[in-house]
Amino acid sequence: MLIIKNATVVNFSPPEVHRGWDLVIDNGMIAAAGPGASEGLKADEVWDLNGDIVHPGLVCSHNHFYSGLSRGILADINPSPDFISILKNLWWRLDRAIDKDILKSSALICSLDAIRNGTTAVIDHHSSPSFIEGSLSVMKQSFEQTGLRGMSCYETSDRNGMSEMEAGVAENVRMAHEIDKEKEAGKWSGLYEAHIGGHAPFTIPESGMKMLKDAIDATGRGIHIHVAEDKYDAAHSHHHYDEDLLVRMDRHGLLNSKSLIAHGLYLSEKERNILDERNSFLVVNFRSNMNNNVGAQQHLGGIKNAALGTDGIGSDMWEEFKFAYFKHKDTGGPLWPGDFLNFLHNGNTLLERNFDSRFGRIEKGFKADLVVSDYRNPTPLKGENIAGHMAFGQSAGSVRSVVIDGKVVMKDRKFPFDEKEIYAEARENAARLWENMNKLDDSK
Ligand SMILES: [Zn+2]
Structure with a gap:
């Protein structure tokens, strides 16, 4: 179980912003969401977001x-x-x-x-x-x-x-x-x-x-x-x-x-x-x-x-x-x-x-596919203007942590494994791919 405390929840559709919510994530799902939703519960991991945003992945x-x-x-x-x-x-x-x-x-x-x-x-x-x-x-x-x-x-x-x-x-x-x-x-x-x-x-x-x-x-x-x-x-x-x-x-x-x-x-x-x-x-x-x-x-x-x-x-x-x-x-x-x-x-x-599941909202009963974001809104952030913040300000740079199917797949921008080797191998394979392309007959 993962508990996320003190989050600003942003849902995209219908658009809404909720401040001071707790989330309980268990068995791949959002088990509870709302003020005080985690009260009395013990989790393997607890994140206190201090007002940072959680939105659907x-x-x-x-x-x-x-x-x-x-x-x-x-x-x-x-x-x-x-x-x-x-x-x-x-x-x-x-x-x-x-x-x-x-x-x-x-x-x-x-x-x-x-x-x-x-x-x-x-x-x-x-x-x-x-x-x-x-x-x-x-x-x-x-x-x-x-x-x-x-x-x-x-x-x-x-x-x-x-x-x-x-x-x-x-x-x-x-x-x-x-x-x-x-x-x-x-x-x-x-x-x-x-x-x-x-x-x-x-x-x-x-x-x-x-x-x-x-x-x-x-x-x-x-x-x-x-x-x-x-x-x-x-x-x-x-x-x-x-x-x-x-x-x-x-x-x-x-x-x-x-x-x-x-x-x-x-x-x-x-x-x-x-x-x-x-x-x-x-x-x-x-x-x-x-x-x-x-x-x-x-x-x-x-x-x-x-x-x-x-x-x-x-x-x-x-x-x-x-x-x-x-x-x-x-x-x-x-x-x-x-x-x-x-x-x-x-x-x-x-x-x-x-x-065959529900996706796309921070709400009880939906799959726990979500993002923790440190977006700092310089103007009021409300349901009515979420899309405006996204078009004219917020970017992928605000993504801090990612949970998919209830599992933490990135925390504080770090993966749970060393990805450097994956990238080094990719660069080698990319060079080989480009060479392979040069060897191919162009007439096809
Ligand atoms: Zn395509």
Whole structure:
């Protein structure tokens, strides 16, 4: 049991601030929260926060831990005038250059990065065509080793041939069944769950869509896929299938309340209606869209379920929240910081749909995924202006300690293990990854 005394509790949705609360954390859950909630109780560990803030952990709803070693990349990359060139020259070479050791390093440093930024759950989307079978086990181990909550899936694609597409679907099914077996045996960590992954409709032929539907039916999991990240995806669908992207996916029965659609910049009104009717999620990634010059999401306000992701640009959701809001404003958008705080909070709904628990509030009965922050508000902090503090001041620099599933995974900015060796190994593996990329045939 962990007791946190004298905390200023900040909940994001509905937004509220409570001063002088105690929290009791037991068995992975918030067992009690409120003034005097810890009275008479004895705990293994007691923190007196002296008024410092506790808020729910942040959720990154779309990420790529396989790209973690691309930061500062020094490899021969041809000029890439459009989105498809960026994929071919950079990301589809990088993912083919990944082996087991490189992936392990990449996933570990991404997990640590998430925790350090107060992100307690990450929904990942994975690709490593030279190391498919077993790749999701490496992801799972990294989450469990660091104590991070999250999900991953293998991004099924025919871009390197049909046998690879089949292997991708098989890896998704294998991992979902592995988790099911752990659950049946009472050995599941509770930290890691599975999606069924697809790269994007333009690299998934009809046979692949059918295989994904079969995998969803066999596992009870939802699809996680890029859709309409660039105009090309929408145009490809119109050219080859004479259908809008989500009309095509819906024809294959791929959309339901567990579906996660990443980007969706070029969805028609009809497609947005389908998305809402199926109660599926749209996850937007403003920084990544800016980086790839693919445009900015223009329909966020009208979407029923929307959340924020980084698409591989780290797991600092404070930064992503700010970029998303400011880019929206920069393009003349009507929404306010409070709307974007709701999108950020909605990542918890994604977790609830996949983990069968309650997430995203400091309240009795919710999972104990939380952050202790030393943010010093120079102006009054109230429920009504939490989002304003986040957009114009508070940052990941205020994150002091992180608890996930009731376990302390970072305390006073220190991990419960020496992380220096993990980073040293990552630097070696990054150099090897970049060399591997230079050796790859560019014609693919
Ligand atoms: Zn992505």
